[in-house]
Amino acid sequence: MKKLIVICFAAACTGYVFWGCEKDDICPDETPTTPSLVIEFYEDGNRSLLKNVTGLSVRAEGINRLVRLTDAGDTIVSGISTIKIPLKTDTDSVNYIFTINTGNTPNDTGDDANDNAVTFNYTRNEVYVSRACGFKTLYTLNETTGILADTQNTPWILETAVVKTNIEDENEEHIRIYF
Amino acid sequence: MKNISGYIFNFCFLALPFVMYAQQQQAADTLALPVATESYGIRVGTDLNRLARNFYDKDYRGFEATGDYRLTKKLYAAAEIGTEKKTVDDAQLNFTTSGSYIKFGADYNMHENWPGLRNMIYLGFRYSISTFSQTLNSYQIYDNTGYFGETVIYPNREYSGLSAQWLEVIAGVKAEVLPNVYMGFSLRLHSLTSNKKPDGFDNLFIPGFNRTYDGNVGTSFNYTVSYFIPFYKKTQPQVTKPK
Numbered sequence: 514m515k516k517l518i519v520i521c522f523a524a525a526c527t528g529y530v531f532w533g534c535e536k537d538d539i540c541p542d543e544t545p546t547t548p549s550l551v552i553e554f555y556e557d558g559n560r561s562l563l564k565n566v567t568g569l570s571v572r573a574e575g576i577n578r579l580v581r582l583t584d585a586g587d588t589i590v591s592g593i594s595t596i597k598i599p600l601k602t603d604t605d606s607v608n609y610i611f612t613i614n615t616g617n618t619p620n621d622t623g624d625d626a627n628d629n630a631v632t633f634n635y636t637r638n639e640v641y642v643s644r645a646c647g648f649k650t651l652y653t654l655n656e657t658t659g660i661l662a663d664t665q666n667t668p669w670i671l672e673t674a675v676v677k678t679n680i681e682d683e684n685e686e687h688i689r690i691y692f
Numbered sequence: 693m694k695n696i697s698g699y700i701f702n703f704c705f706l707a708l709p710f711v712m713y714a715q716q717q718q719a720a721d722t723l724a725l726p727v728a729t730e731s732y733g734i735r736v737g738t739d740l741n742r743l744a745r746n747f748y749d750k751d752y753r754g755f756e757a758t759g760d761y762r763l764t765k766k767l768y769a770a771a772e773i774g775t776e777k778k779t780v781d782d783a784q785l786n787f788t789t790s791g792s793y794i795k796f797g798a799d800y801n802m803h804e805n806w807p808g809l810r811n812m813i814y815l816g817f818r819y820s821i822s823t824f825s826q827t828l829n830s831y832q833i834y835d836n837t838g839y840f841g842e843t844v845i846y847p848n849r850e851y852s853g854l855s856a857q858w859l860e861v862i863a864g865v866k867a868e869v870l871p872n873v874y875m876g877f878s879l880r881l882h883s884l885t886s887n888k889k890p891d892g893f894d895n896l897f898i899p900g901f902n903r904t905y906d907g908n909v910g911t912s913f914n915y916t917v918s919y920f921i922p923f924y925k926k927t928q929p930q931v932t933k934p935k
Binding site for chain 2: 581599603639644
């Protein structure tokens with residue numbers, strides 16, 4: 514009888530352990546990790562009006578792939594006014610090329626292709642998330658030099674603005690581009 | 693009785709019942725079961741699990757000394773003391789924890805031993821305290837876009853003065869394998885009662901507790917060899933059972 518008690522106790526403890534311990538080896542998708550920069554496009558003539566882009570693609574300097582601009586993973590977008598792009602986790606600035614009216618392939622410039630070089634400047638802060646996710650980087654855009662769009666060679670980007678300097682999540686817009 | 697031989701003979705006859713009674717009394721004493729004696733003393737040992745780990749796990753250094761002291765026939769006061777240094781190399785993090793711990797409590801033997809045997813099947817508890825320090829060796833920034841390459845940072849950040857306390861419940865077995873030499877193992881369930889975490893990181897491994905999980909619960913296992921040093925004996929009268 515007494516041995517039965519010990520065995521039942523050990524079994525109950527084992528059960529409690531497996532019920533009480535949460536599996537924490539995988540970083541869940543819902544966990545907020547390093548946020549991307551949220552950019553919204555507006556009409557330059559009427560600054561409160563959102564403006565949809567046509568054939569927009571974005572590529573970082575030195576990287577051959579296009580950035581996936583939406584949650585669906587599109588690299589060339591039309592008919593939307595919001596995109597997300599990543600910032601670098603190991604340096605305090607990143608150079609991108611924003612191309613409007615892109616052809617169907619990354620290297621095909623198309624008839625009305627227009628490239629605009631854009632530089633982002635920011636500071637980084639690494640924050641611990643969990644055992645499975647490790648650390649994430651949160652960014653703070655520089656007040657005046659947060660976004661610098663190249664103004665030479667008939668740029669299609671006419672004006673830019675930093676709306677939110679603290680980049681901690683992807684719920685609000687951080688940057689406005691007027692064209 | 694006219695002669696002395698008759699007198700002697702009669703005397704023997706009279707004495708015989710007394711002699712026979714004395715014999716019977718002695719016989720009755722040897723038929724009763726011998727009175728059992730239980731040894732009381734201290735048992736000291738070491739955890740072989742942790743000792744062996746020093747040889748097969750290059751990221752581990754540790755040692756645990758165990759002890760228990762018999763209070764009553766079934767109750768033992770028990771304690772463990774140890775030190776551990778472990779480097780954990782996870783996918784996103786690499787850190788080293790180093791520190792020591794002490795656990796004290798009691799074990800209760802649920803098992804009824806046959807005369808002469810001294811084994812245990814026990815339940816017990818411990819209150820444990822650990823003090824330790826951690827070094828964050830490297831970490832990877834989690835970026836789910838995967839657009840730029842992986843970034844690994846080597847901060848070599850040290851956090852010291854950390855501590856944790858927890859309660860353990862134990863189920864275990866100890867058997868006497870050689871005279872005064874015992875081997876045993878125990879399964880333990882831990883529940884944290886206090887956990888001083890470092891600023892900007894977490895306690896992912898605590899000496900004596902093992903790895904932590906999202907909740908306050910943890911487990912460990914201990915496999916010991918110990919030696920019994922007897923101090924004194926106590927007699928425990930055995931109840932004679934009629935056959």
